[in-house]
Amino acid sequence: MHRFLINLHRFYFYGKVTFMSEEYLNIGDASKLLGVSIDTLRRWDESGKFKATRTSGGHRTYREHDIEIFLNDLSSLALEWVSLPEPLELPSSFYCPINPIFQARLVKLQTALKSDPSTPEYFSLLVAIAGEIGNNSFDHNIGNWPDLPGVFFAFDTHKRQIVLADRGQGILQTLKRVRPGLPNHTEALRVAFTEILSGREPEARGNGLKFVRKIIQDYPINLVFQTGDASLHLKEKQKELAQLINPIAIHGCLAIITY
Amino acid sequence: MRIILSKFGDILTSRQAGKEALAAFQSKLRSLSADENLEIDFSAVETFSPSWGDEFLTPLQKQLKERLRLINIADNPSVIETLKILEEVSEMSFERL
Numbered sequence: 001m002h003r004f005l006i007n008l009h010r011f012y013f014y015g016k017v018t019f020m021s022e023e024y025l026n027i028g029d030a031s032k033l034l035g036v037s038i039d040t041l042r043r044w045d046e047s048g049k050f051k052a053t054r055t056s057g058g059h060r061t062y063r064e065h066d067i068e069i070f071l072n073d074l075s076s077l078a079l080e081w082v083s084l085p086e087p088l089e090l091p092s093s094f095y096c097p098i099n100p101i102f103q104a105r106l107v108k109l110q111t112a113l114k115s116d117p118s119t120p121e122y123f124s125l126l127v128a129i130a131g132e133i134g135n136n137s138f139d140h141n142i143g144n145w146p147d148l149p150g151v152f153f154a155f156d157t158h159k160r161q162i163v164l165a166d167r168g169q170g171i172l173q174t175l176k177r178v179r180p181g182l183p184n185h186t187e188a189l190r191v192a193f194t195e196i197l198s199g200r201e202p203e204a205r206g207n208g209l210k211f212v213r214k215i216i217q218d219y220p221i222n223l224v225f226q227t228g229d230a231s232l233h234l235k236e237k238q239k240e241l242a243q244l245i246n247p248i249a250i251h252g253c254l255a256i257i258t259y
Numbered sequence: 260m261r262i263i264l265s266k267f268g269d270i271l272t273s274r275q276a277g278k279e280a281l282a283a284f285q286s287k288l289r290s291l292s293a294d295e296n297l298e299i300d301f302s303a304v305e306t307f308s309p310s311w312g313d314e315f316l317t318p319l320q321k322q323l324k325e326r327l328r329l330i331n332i333a334d335n336p337s338v339i340e341t342l343k344i345l346e347e348v349s350e351m352s353f354e355r356l
Contacts, residue, residue: 099273106270110305124337128308131272135310139274196348211309211344219336 023064027052030062034071035092049088074154075256078165082250087148087167097150099138106131109155109162116157125215126162126259129223130155132208133164133255141168146251160259168252171227185228186243193225193232193241224256260291261330265303272306277314284315297323298356302331307338312345320351330356 030052031038044050045060050070052060070077071091081088096102109130113123130153137151145168152165168174172188178197182188191197192209216223216234223234229249233242264271267280291297297319301307320327332338332355346352 099275103270103273103276106272106306110270114305122336124306124335125340127270127306128272128337128341131270131306131308132310135273139310207344207348208309210348211341214344215340218340 024053024061025064025067027060027062030067033064033067035094036089040089072156072159074156074159074161074163078152078154078163078254078256079250081152082165082167082252082254083248090152094152094154095150096134096153099135102134102138102151102153105153106134112155112157119157120220120259122219125219126221126257129212129215129221129257130162130164132212133225133253136208137164137166137168137253140174141166141252144169162257162259163255164257165254166252170250170252185230185249186245189225189227189230189232189243190241193234220259222258224254226250226254227252260287260295261298261300262287263300263302265301269303269305271304271311271315272308274310274314277311280311281315281318288319296326296328298328298330300331301329301333301335301338304335304338307335307341309341309344309348312341313348316353317345317349317351320349320353325354328354328356 025033027038027041031041034041036044041050041052041060041062045052050066052062055061071093074094077090077094081090096105106127110123110127113119113126134151134153141149148167150166152163155162170185170188171192172182172185175188175192176182179188179191182191193213194210196207196210212223213234215221216236217238218236220236222236225232225234226246227250229246231244231246233244262284267283268276271277271280288297299316299319316327329342332342342353342355
């Protein structure tokens with residue numbers, strides 16, 4: 001499914017037919033809008049990740065509308081980021097390398113939700129869920145990030161979607177510190193979302209994912225959560241965990257919240 | 260004694276921030292007399308979650324027991340739901356006024 005999504009994401013760019021009259025940006029302006037360097041944009045063009053068109057003079061140019069779509073396709077971007085062997089450079093507005101930056105973006109999420117008249121009255125629970133998932137990434141990987149530290153964190157209040165991801169050790173590896181016998185990602189995911197862990201040594205381990213599950217049982221919020229090759233889908237009034245094994249394992253964790 | 264919790268921020272979700280808040284509060288806590296209640300005022304807190312609460316409220320509850328009183332919880336769902344899970348995990352019950 002991952003490859004399909006990633007290819008779909010790429011096809012979206014390769015296959016786009018330019019029939020709209022749109023504003024085009026030079027590579028410098030495009031890099032500012034995307035929050036990546038000009039060199040990165042050149043590499044993305046060469047690799048096909050994000051193709052430029054060429055002016056008659058041979059310079060790279062970017063349609064503003066394509067950049068907006070790229071920035072709005074949050075779940076595909078996050079999935080690609082955690083699926084590939086090496087981390088890609090992310091738009092800076094989506095990347096929180098350290099927890100204080102994540103906290104500041106959480107304030108932005110709350111502000112955006114509060115200012116949107118269509119936001120449900122239980123918006124504080126959305127912020128709390130995003131906070132617990134993002135803080136888990138930092139708390140459980142501190143000093144042990146396999147490659148790139150930090151989290152992907154982005155939201156779209158129009159699509160009612162919040163996406164978080166990390167390239168950390170994943171739940172199985174971190175939970176093994178308190179449950180050494182855990183056999184696989186599926187079981188680790190089940191324990192993380194269902195069992196109260198009262199033995200708090202050797203690390204302070206919260207029960208944030210149990211909180212997330214309890215909230216979603218009572219409110220119209222959906223969550224797709226993947227770690228390694230295991231994923232689950234939580235929704236309102238759901239009693240049993242709906243778990244899946246995916247053909248491709250991801251690095252760390254990926255959470256897609258919709259409401 | 261009363262603590263206005265929103266003085267620590269209106270989004271209280273991070274474990275690290277909860278630890279720091281408790282550490283910052285310790286000197287004030289020492290002036291609490293043996294028969295005095297500590298009231299935690301939740302007014303103006305927008306978002307509250309278990310990681311912050313577990314670092315701040317759970318140790319205070321263990322220390323003060325029924326002398327810890329939670330006030331102005333109102334109808335903020337993140338406060339209500341977080342208190343429920345903290346009570347479940349720690350097998351205790353908060354005094355709500």
